Amino acid sequence: MESAPHRPTAEEASAALADAEATRATLADRIATPSWFFVSLGVVIAAQIAAAAAGLGDEPALVVAGLAVFAAVAGVQLARFRRLNGVRLGGFASRVVLGSATAASVSYTVALGAAIWAGSAGRWWLVALWSVAGGAAYTLSGRRWMRRYRGDPAAHARGESLAWLALAAVAALGGVGLLVLGA
Amino acid sequence: MADLDEHVVAPARLKLMTTLTAVSEAEFATVRDALEVSDSVLSKHLGALEEVGYLRRHKGVRRGRRTTWVSLTPRGRRALRTHVAALRALIDGID
Numbered sequence: 001m002e003s004a005p006h007r008p009t010a011e012e013a014s015a016a017l018a019d020a021e022a023t024r025a026t027l028a029d030r031i032a033t034p035s036w037f038f039v040s041l042g043v044v045i046a047a048q049i050a051a052a053a054a055g056l057g058d059e060p061a062l063v064v065a066g067l068a069v070f071a072a073v074a075g076v077q078l079a080r081f082r083r084l085n086g087v088r089l090g091g092f093a094s095r096v097v098l099g100s101a102t103a104a105s106v107s108y109t110v111a112l113g114a115a116i117w118a119g120s121a122g123r124w125w126l127v128a129l130w131s132v133a134g135g136a137a138y139t140l141s142g143r144r145w146m147r148r149y150r151g152d153p154a155a156h157a158r159g160e161s162l163a164w165l166a167l168a169a170v171a172a173l174g175g176v177g178l179l180v181l182g183a
Numbered sequence: 184m185a186d187l188d189e190h191v192v193a194p195a196r197l198k199l200m201t202t203l204t205a206v207s208e209a210e211f212a213t214v215r216d217a218l219e220v221s222d223s224v225l226s227k228h229l230g231a232l233e234e235v236g237y238l239r240r241h242k243g244v245r246r247g248r249r250t251t252w253v254s255l256t257p258r259g260r261r262a263l264r265t266h267v268a269a270l271r272a273l274i275d276g277i278d
Contacts, residue, residue, distance in 0.1 A: 007187065013270040016194040020201035027217040028205045083246055086213030087206040153205035 028153035046135030053119035090159030107137030186269035208254035
């Protein structure tokens with residue numbers, strides 16, 4: 001290994017590349033989510049949507065509580081993921097947990113908007129329905145991302161940059177602030 | 184050896200760097216187990232690649248124990264991309 005590097009033959013190059021890619025694929029296949037990961041994520045997203053819909057009228061503290069519970073569950077689950085697998089995966093944190101994947105962000109926005117509308121109209125059974133739908137869609141999006149990651153780990157491993165996440169967090173907090181103030 | 188990177192040309196280093204593209208960072212033992220090498224062999228490769236700026240190491244904690252975490256640097260990613268492209272050209276007979 002430490003001898004002077006030599007120019008590999010086509011066969012050696014092909015074998016080395018295949019071996020390297022197989023090892024990467026094996027590592028990606030071994031990466032698992034902690035127990036109850038997707039269930040807890042779906043439940044906490046559903047609860048957060050319901051809290052936002054219920055709280056915007058009279059109880060803005062409910063909106064903040066929903067976000068705080070989500071942040072706590074997300075933090076705990078990311079720590080468990082890191083401990084379980086011995087890796088940090090930026091794509092997993094942003095696309096699956098923070099919901100920056102297209103399917104998660106679109107379904108979440110639709111479910112949140114519909115639940116808030118239903119709450120303002122006093123249709124609480126619809127709030128429950130949209131909350132559950134939002135949580136389920138978020139979970140399905142996460143599972144889909146895991147399958148795509150295992151298919152092409154290098155393309156999906158890295159998440160958004162810290163600057164992008166900070167911008168999104170500021171925008172989200174600003175939106176919540178406006179909703180709470182306008183309630 | 185145009186375009187082939189002398190620091191990555193060893194199959195073990197190609198494997199190490201390629202494997203690290205699957206994660207943002209990995210703990211030492213996770214990389215060692217994936218590559219099926221000994222601690223000393225992995226340490227040697229990590230040291231050599233860190234020296235040329237292709238990866239970085241930092242101390243962290245996992246399961247309550249202090250351990251080492253490893254990640255590719257942007258320079259390392261670029262070097263790997265260039266090296267893999269050169270290998271593919273070699274395989275395709277383009278020289």
